[in-house]
Amino acid sequence: MNAEKNKVVSFHYTVTGEDGEVVDNSHERGEPLAVLLGHGNIIPGLEKALEGRAVGDRFDVEIAPEDAYGPRNPEAKQRVPKKYFPGAQKLKVGDVTVLGLKDGGRRVVTVLKVGMTAVDVDLNHPLAGQKLKFDVELIGVRDAEPVELQHRHAHGSGGHAHPEQE
Numbered sequence: 001m002n003a004e005k006n007k008v009v010s011f012h013y014t015v016t017g018e019d020g021e022v023v024d025n026s027h028e029r030g031e032p033l034a035v036l037l038g039h040g041n042i043i044p045g046l047e048k049a050l051e052g053r054a055v056g057d058r059f060d061v062e063i064a065p066e067d068a069y070g071p072r073n074p075e076a077k078q079r080v081p082k083k084y085f086p087g088a089q090k091l092k093v094g095d096v097t098v099l100g101l102k103d104g105g106r107r108v109v110t111v112l113k114v115g116m117t118a119v120d121v122d123l124n125h126p127l128a129g130q131k132l133k134f135d136v137e138l139i140g141v142r143d144a145e146p147v148e149l150q151h152r153h154a155h156g157s158g159g160h161a162h163p164e165q166e
């Protein structure tokens, strides 16, 4: 069975940024990441690169910003009241933190300036504008459960956890 849309793939990965520094990897977590393919759960470039691969395949892929976290928008800055940040007192310039949005979503932001009552943040994803290199090892491919297709993400080991159901 090969990796394709609506299959759950599990894989180990190491991501390296343009400066050659490792920005993320699954090995430290111990278990591979499990993802339902074809539903935008991972960056488009990685979905494409996994397509058609077989278990045991190991490959390197370079992904352009357009297929990763998008181009960097220099205008994407915002002043946000401190109350919207968990742990605002400890924030300092350069910190990457998560901002809760009105619609319930979350956004990764970088702190530009900390004022008395507000924090200036860069709304670009920290990896926006960067070409990324992924080193991927495909560990498993399986059919998705109907409930996973309904939720549009993988469950179980390495997948989406639903604490409310446990």
Ligand SMILES: [Zn+2]
Pocket: 148, 151, 153, 155, 160, 162
């Ligand atoms: Zn779910």
